[in-house]
Amino acid sequence: MHIHQAIIPAAGLGTRFLPFTKATPKELLPLLNKSAIEYIIKEGVDAGITDFYMITSGNKPTLAKYLQLAPELEAAIAGKKGEHLLSSISTLIRQARIEFINQDKPLGLGHAVLMAKQQIGDTYFGVLLPDDIIFNAKAALAQLIGIAQTYNATVIAVQEVEPDQVSSYGIVAIKKEIAPGLVELSGLVEKPAMHDAPSHLAIIGRYVLSPRIFNSLERTQAGSGGEIQLTDAIQHVLNSGERVLAYQVEGSRYDIGTPEGWLQANIELGLQVPEYTNAIKQMVKKF
Numbered sequence: 001m002h003i004h005q006a007i008i009p010a011a012g013l014g015t016r017f018l019p020f021t022k023a024t025p026k027e028l029l030p031l032l033n034k035s036a037i038e039y040i041i042k043e044g045v046d047a048g049i050t051d052f053y054m055i056t057s058g059n060k061p062t063l064a065k066y067l068q069l070a071p072e073l074e075a076a077i078a079g080k081k082g083e084h085l086l087s088s089i090s091t092l093i094r095q096a097r098i099e100f101i102n103q104d105k106p107l108g109l110g111h112a113v114l115m116a117k118q119q120i121g122d123t124y125f126g127v128l129l130p131d132d133i134i135f136n137a138k139a140a141l142a143q144l145i146g147i148a149q150t151y152n153a154t155v156i157a158v159q160e161v162e163p164d165q166v167s168s169y170g171i172v173a174i175k176k177e178i179a180p181g182l183v184e185l186s187g188l189v190e191k192p193a194m195h196d197a198p199s200h201l202a203i204i205g206r207y208v209l210s211p212r213i214f215n216s217l218e219r220t221q222a223g224s225g226g227e228i229q230l231t232d233a234i235q236h237v238l239n240s241g242e243r244v245l246a247y248q249v250e251g252s253r254y255d256i257g258t259p260e261g262w263l264q265a266n267i268e269l270g271l272q273v274p275e276y277t278n279a280i281k282q283m284v285k286k287f
């Protein structure tokens with residue numbers, strides 16, 4: 001199985017990060033000096049993805065601008081001090097084909113994925129949610145792709161959460177353990193109450209999906225919050241007899257769709273840069 005395509009659903013309203021998201025999409029939030037979307041594309045490229053389908057709501061021209069080459073800017077700063085700061089994104093853009101697809105209305109994550117049905121065709125593909133940032137030496141999507149290829153199956157990324165957090169996530173029900181960190185699923189439950197949760201393994205924003213998900217999405221009715229939920233469609237795929245696996249991906253994950261998660265991600269990144277580490281520690285000591 002060769003996986004070279006990925007969908008990036010980025011058409012949500014970003015209400016948890018208002019008012020910032022009133023004018024600027026959350027995918028452009030800075031993580032130190034780079035936009036969040038750059039980390040996402042890099043993760044995809046590191047996992048062997050060459051074709052990205054960015055689902056947007058049509059009013060995110062700055063997102064497209066960040067992901068286009070800027071020959072005039074490159075020429076203007078050639079040989080100057082900031083040149084190397086632009087090179088990481090320019091190199092990435094040259095390695096990836098990024099197509100924008102419009103989702104007219106934010107009808108849910110499942111609906112956003114369905115928008116790329118024609119482009120993906122009859123093949124397994126990746127999904128990267130751009131508000132989940134995962135720092136790890138081995139790209140989180142690459143971890144999933146390796147497993148999908150070994151087992152020929154749909155694989156979703158999970159991480160263990162505290163019991164009082166389960167109601168904020170999709171939670172998986174385990175059929176059996178296959179290998180350390182890898183389980184086969186008997187079901188998925190969207191945002192269960194603490195005492196109803198079948199496990200503490202929460203679905204996070206990386207998936208490798210079988211093309212059968214598209215038929216399933218077309219038949220999925222709006223569920224929780226009036227939205228077409230991707231987890232409901234994965235449940236249908238499972239019900240139809242296909243194996244669905246969940247893998248506990250390695251890495252520290254931040255939901256940068258909230259100010260708290262965004263701040264934490266910046267602090268972790270800052271602590272990785274020696275020249276910032278001291279400044280952060282001095283700053284924290286003051287309080």
Ligand code: UTP
Nearest residue numbers: 009010011012013014015016106107108109112
């Ligand atoms: P979220 O629910 O985390 O993002 O959706 P949101 O809707 O933008 O954020 P809030 O809840 O209003 O703060 C998960 C991912 O799915 C995308 C979002 O852009 C985000 O990356 N999404 C969601 C779509 O592309 N379309 C939708 O209709 C819904």
